[in-house]
Amino acid sequence: MLDVDKLSLNIPDTTKPRVVIIGGGFGGINVAQRLKCKDFQVVMLDRQNYHGFWPLLYQVATAGLEPDSIAEPLRKMFGSDKFEDFHFRLVKVNGVNPIAKMVHTVVGDLAYDYLIIATGTKTNYFGNDEVKKNSFPLKQVPHALNLRSHLFQCFEQASMTADPELQQSLLNFVIVGGGPTGVETAGALAEMRKHILPTDYPGVDFNRMNIYLVEGMDRVLPPMSPEASEKTLKYLQEMGVVVKLNALVEGYDGYVATIKGGEEIQTQTLVWAAGVQGALIDGLPAEAVERGRILVNRYNQVLGYDDIFAIGDIAFMKTDKWPKGHPGVAQPAIQQGKLLSKNLRRLIKGEKMEEFEYVDKGSLAIIGRNRAVADLPGNIHLGGFFAWMTWLFVHVMALVGFRNKLVVLSNWVYRFFTYENGTRLIIRPFVRKGDTVRQQFINKYNTE
Amino acid sequence: MLDVDKLSLNIPDTTKPRVVIIGGGFGGINVAQRLKCKDFQVVMLDRQNYHGFWPLLYQVATAGLEPDSIAEPLRKMFGSDKFEDFHFRLVKVNGVNPIAKMVHTVVGDLAYDYLIIATGTKTNYFGNDEVKKNSFPLKQVPHALNLRSHLFQCFEQASMTADPELQQSLLNFVIVGGGPTGVETAGALAEMRKHILPTDYPGVDFNRMNIYLVEGMDRVLPPMSPEASEKTLKYLQEMGVVVKLNALVEGYDGYVATIKGGEEIQTQTLVWAAGVQGALIDGLPAEAVERGRILVNRYNQVLGYDDIFAIGDIAFMKTDKWPKGHPGVAQPAIQQGKLLSKNLRRLIKGEKMEEFEYVDKGSLAIIGRNRAVADLPGNIHLGGFFAWMTWLFVHVMALVGFRNKLVVLSNWVYRFFTYENGTRLIIRPFVRKGDTVRQQFINKYNTE
Numbered sequence: 001m002l003d004v005d006k007l008s009l010n011i012p013d014t015t016k017p018r019v020v021i022i023g024g025g026f027g028g029i030n031v032a033q034r035l036k037c038k039d040f041q042v043v044m045l046d047r048q049n050y051h052g053f054w055p056l057l058y059q060v061a062t063a064g065l066e067p068d069s070i071a072e073p074l075r076k077m078f079g080s081d082k083f084e085d086f087h088f089r090l091v092k093v094n095g096v097n098p099i100a101k102m103v104h105t106v107v108g109d110l111a112y113d114y115l116i117i118a119t120g121t122k123t124n125y126f127g128n129d130e131v132k133k134n135s136f137p138l139k140q141v142p143h144a145l146n147l148r149s150h151l152f153q154c155f156e157q158a159s160m161t162a163d164p165e166l167q168q169s170l171l172n173f174v175i176v177g178g179g180p181t182g183v184e185t186a187g188a189l190a191e192m193r194k195h196i197l198p199t200d201y202p203g204v205d206f207n208r209m210n211i212y213l214v215e216g217m218d219r220v221l222p223p224m225s226p227e228a229s230e231k232t233l234k235y236l237q238e239m240g241v242v243v244k245l246n247a248l249v250e251g252y253d254g255y256v257a258t259i260k261g262g263e264e265i266q267t268q269t270l271v272w273a274a275g276v277q278g279a280l281i282d283g284l285p286a287e288a289v290e291r292g293r294i295l296v297n298r299y300n301q302v303l304g305y306d307d308i309f310a311i312g313d314i315a316f317m318k319t320d321k322w323p324k325g326h327p328g329v330a331q332p333a334i335q336q337g338k339l340l341s342k343n344l345r346r347l348i349k350g351e352k353m354e355e356f357e358y359v360d361k362g363s364l365a366i367i368g369r370n371r372a373v374a375d376l377p378g379n380i381h382l383g384g385f386f387a388w389m390t391w392l393f394v395h396v397m398a399l400v401g402f403r404n405k406l407v408v409l410s411n412w413v414y415r416f417f418t419y420e421n422g423t424r425l426i427i428r429p430f431v432r433k434g435d436t437v438r439q440q441f442i443n444k445y446n447t448e
Numbered sequence: 449m450l451d452v453d454k455l456s457l458n459i460p461d462t463t464k465p466r467v468v469i470i471g472g473g474f475g476g477i478n479v480a481q482r483l484k485c486k487d488f489q490v491v492m493l494d495r496q497n498y499h500g501f502w503p504l505l506y507q508v509a510t511a512g513l514e515p516d517s518i519a520e521p522l523r524k525m526f527g528s529d530k531f532e533d534f535h536f537r538l539v540k541v542n543g544v545n546p547i548a549k550m551v552h553t554v555v556g557d558l559a560y561d562y563l564i565i566a567t568g569t570k571t572n573y574f575g576n577d578e579v580k581k582n583s584f585p586l587k588q589v590p591h592a593l594n595l596r597s598h599l600f601q602c603f604e605q606a607s608m609t610a611d612p613e614l615q616q617s618l619l620n621f622v623i624v625g626g627g628p629t630g631v632e633t634a635g636a637l638a639e640m641r642k643h644i645l646p647t648d649y650p651g652v653d654f655n656r657m658n659i660y661l662v663e664g665m666d667r668v669l670p671p672m673s674p675e676a677s678e679k680t681l682k683y684l685q686e687m688g689v690v691v692k693l694n695a696l697v698e699g700y701d702g703y704v705a706t707i708k709g710g711e712e713i714q715t716q717t718l719v720w721a722a723g724v725q726g727a728l729i730d731g732l733p734a735e736a737v738e739r740g741r742i743l744v745n746r747y748n749q750v751l752g753y754d755d756i757f758a759i760g761d762i763a764f765m766k767t768d769k770w771p772k773g774h775p776g777v778a779q780p781a782i783q784q785g786k787l788l789s790k791n792l793r794r795l796i797k798g799e800k801m802e803e804f805e806y807v808d809k810g811s812l813a814i815i816g817r818n819r820a821v822a823d824l825p826g827n828i829h830l831g832g833f834f835a836w837m838t839w840l841f842v843h844v845m846a847l848v849g850f851r852n853k854l855v856v857l858s859n860w861v862y863r864f865f866t867y868e869n870g871t872r873l874i875i876r877p878f879v880r881k882g883d884t885v886r887q888q889f890i891n892k893y894n895t896e
Contacts, residue, residue, distance in 0.1 A: 006611035066514035080650035163454035202528035
C-alpha cells in the first residue's frame, strides 16, 4: 500500500540564495521571469498549476471562452528549456516562520533566503455563511465553469416547467457587487438574453428574464471615475440590467435574496462579486497586517523583515498618493514584481534598492458590444466604441501565450460577426450544496 | 419553497406527427437536421446539451483540445432561427411503452407517433465492479477532463517524492483496450513524454515513465485490416509504448493492475477503453435485443414495431455483408440518420421506404506525429505521413461548427510547429473514489 506521507517538496539543495515565491499570479510570474539568472534558486508554490488572466474569467462563466484561453500552465511558462534552477510545486502553503526562515506546506517545510508573498486575494463574504454556502463566487476557473453549467441548467429547466413562480425564479439572476466583475457579468448576460437565448430556447419568454446588479455604494465601478460610472450605468440600463445602488444583500438561502430594507428577490442564482480580501498566510505578526493586507515599505519589504516581501493585491503600501494602497488590479502587481526582481539582484550585490512608484496606466471595463469605459492617464475618459476597441486590444495583448492571443482573438472575431457564444456546454455537475430545485432534481432523478 | 415536481417536459401540443428522438449523437442529429420541414414536430431528448465529436475526445484528455473544440451545443445547432417546431429537452429517459406509444422520462411522459432510439453506447466493464470503481473511462467530456486533471496531478506528485516505488506507480500508465481510443491515448501520452514533460518537470526522470497498452486479442485495432494493425504496432513500439497482446486485465484496486496469468503492474492510472455496450432503454421486449443491441430491419424499424426505429451504434442490423452488424463508428449512424429522415417522409405519404445499404468509407487511426493508419475502400492501406494528413483533414472537416474547425485547426497548426499542448490545466478535483494516494492527499490536506 502506497502512502501519501512519502510525498515531500523534494527541492534540490543549493549553495545559491533560495527565493521562494508563494503564488503564480501577476506579481509572482513577473518577479520569477526576471530572476532568470544564475544568481538564485527560485521555488514557486501555488495551489493551481496555471497562471490566469482573471479580468477575462467572467467570459468563461458566460460561455465566451474556454479556460485554456485565459490560463497558461505555469510549468509551460517556466520550462527548463527557458529557466534554470526553477522549481514549481503544486502545493498548499500553511504558513511561514520568519525566525527560522521556513515556509510550511502540506507536504513539509522549506528553508528560504528570500520569501515573496504574492498570494493575491480571495472572495470576501463579510462573514455571511449563508451567502457563502448558497452563492456562486467568481474568482477561479472551477467557479467560472460551475457558474456556466449552472446558468444553462437554469435555462434548460425554465423550458421544462409550466409553473410561473418556479420559472421566474430560474430566470432571475442576481449579481452582487458593481465592480468590474459584476458589471461585466451582468453585461454579458444581457447580451446573451438579446442575441442567443431566444433562438436557443424558443419555448421560454425571455422578456421575463431579469438581471439585477446590486451595489452597496452610490455608483457602479466605484474605483473608476464618476464619468465612467455614469456612462456604465447608462449602458447597463440601455441593455435592460436592473441596477440597484445603495443596496446591500443581507441574506440568500438559495431561493430568496434579501436586500437590506426588506426587498426580496426570488432567484436560483446569486453571483457574489461583492468584495475580496487578502489571501493571508499564517505566521506573520499581527502588526504587519492591516485591513487584511500585509504592510510593506517602498521596497515591498514586509514590516519588520528585510528578507520577506509582499507584492500585488496582498501588499499594503501606504503612500501619499495612494493612502489606501494601490488599486486591486494587475498593474501594481506587475510593476512591483518587475522592480522586486531588480532589487533582489541589487540586494545580493550589496547595492541600494530602488523605491517603488506606481505608474497608473488607467483602467477599463466592458459592458457589452461596442460599449466600454476607459479612464486613461491625464484625466481622459472614454466611452462607447473606441473604449471597447481599446478594451479588446489591451486584453488580448495582456494574455500570456501567443496561442492564447490567437484563440481568443479568433473567438472574438467570430462572435463579433455571428453574435454567437460557442461554449455553452453543461459539463459539470451542480455543486452548490443547498437544497435548491436543481439539487432536488439531481437527488431525485440521479441524472449525473 | 420551490418544488422540483413542478418540472415537466412542457412540449406544446400538435396536430402533426410527433417524432421523438432519444440521443443527440451522429444518428440523432442527422435525422433531425433533415426533418426540417413542416410535416413533423421533432422532440430531441438527451442527458447532455451538446453533440460531441467523440473520435477526438482523447485529445481533451491529453491536453490537446478544450471541450468546446469537439462539442457543439445542440440548441445552437437546432436554433429556432433555423428549425421550426423543434424541441430539445435536457432529460434522462427512463423507458418506453410501445403499446401506449409513450416515452417515460424523469420529469414525465411524452406520447410519440414515431420514436427514434439513437442512444449509442456506454462503457462496458464486463461486470467487473472493482475496475469500474477505480479506472478512468473515456466516453464523455467530464471523463476526459477528469483524466486530464488526473494525469497532470500524477506528474506533479511524481515531482514531489523521493520514494522510488511511489514515483514509479505515479509514472506507470496502463491503458486497457487496443481499439482507436486506447491506441490514440497511448500515442498522445508517448508524444507528451517526448516533447513536453521533460522540460515541464525537470526534477523527474521520464525514462522511468511507462505506457502500457493492454489488448485482449492478438493485434491492436482489431476492427481494422491486419496491415493497419501491424503498422500501428510498429509505430507504437517505435514511440516506446509497451504493447501487451492476448492480455486481459482481471482486476485493479487503484494500486495494482492484475493481468490474467499473474503479471502485476503498480499504477495510479488505469484507463478503461476495453469495450462498449449498447445504451439500452427499458420497455422493449427481450426478443428485440441481441448482444446488447436492438434488432432492426433494413428500414431501421425495431423488431416487432413499425413506429419505433433504432439507428447508429445501438441498432443491430444483420445483413449478409455485415452479419455482426455495422462497425461502431460515426458513418453507419450518419447514413442511417439521413436515410431515416427520408423514409419518415415517405411513410407519412404512404410511399414505400428505401432499404439501408452501408457505404464503407474506410477507417482511420492516429498514433502520433506523422504516424497514422488508414484502410480505404478498395482494399487500400495507407500509413505514415499521408495517412496522418488524411486523418487531420477528415477529422477537421467532420467537426460540426465553422468555429470548431477554426479553433481545432489553429490549435493543431500551433502544436505542429511548437510541439506544445496548451491545455494542461488541472481544473477538476480528483473524483475517483478509491483510497489512492491522491485521494489520501486530498483527504489529509484538503487542498481543494
